[in-house]
Amino acid sequence: MNRPLRFLTTIALGVAAILFSSCATTSTGGASGTAFSFDPPAKKPTNISAVKIHISTGAGRMYVTEGNEVLLATPCGVGTSATPTPKGNHRITSKTRHRRRQSNPGAGYPMTYWQSFYSAAYGMHWGFVKPYPSTHGCIRLPLNSARKIFDMTRVGTPVNVSTSQPWDSTIGAKLPRLDDGPLPNPPDSYMKSTKVFADQEQGKMWNFN
Known part of the structure; x- marks a missing residue:
């Protein structure tokens, strides 16, 4: 190999190494994927009145605990800096298993396993999860996380x-x-049908599973 070619090859390898190391440090935890492939282990609470929800807006994580034990842990989507998830101590004020968005834009869009807290406008529910703050203040959860957490809590x-x-x-x-950003939007006809709720009860949706 002549000197100019060797020099260019060295540069190319160096750039590749930098890019590889850069990518490796941007992910946290385990492998990347979509929220539809995530099914967290969960332990049934022995005393539902002792269950608590803890949300980390900095890490994008939710933990369900009973006493000192974490029963379930999951990535979640949180509010942006312009529309933050309200910090502080709140309580679940309502629970609606099969809920749809009431206001426009997006009226009729499923917000399954809805659990409101702080006020009626803020809730935890199924939604497309992204690895950065992206909501208007609600907490978006992977489908299987939302379903399991709904059954572990009470008003x-x-x-x-x-x-x-x-x-x-x-x-x-x-x-x-988890990053659902690259996924295509399901057809509106599906999202506004009753089938979306029937599918979600089985831990699946459209053609993502």
């Missing part, structure tokens, strides 16, 4: 929203990076 369950939570560097750091 009155405490909800703490904070920049960080004690488990972010341990349990939270091992969770996968």
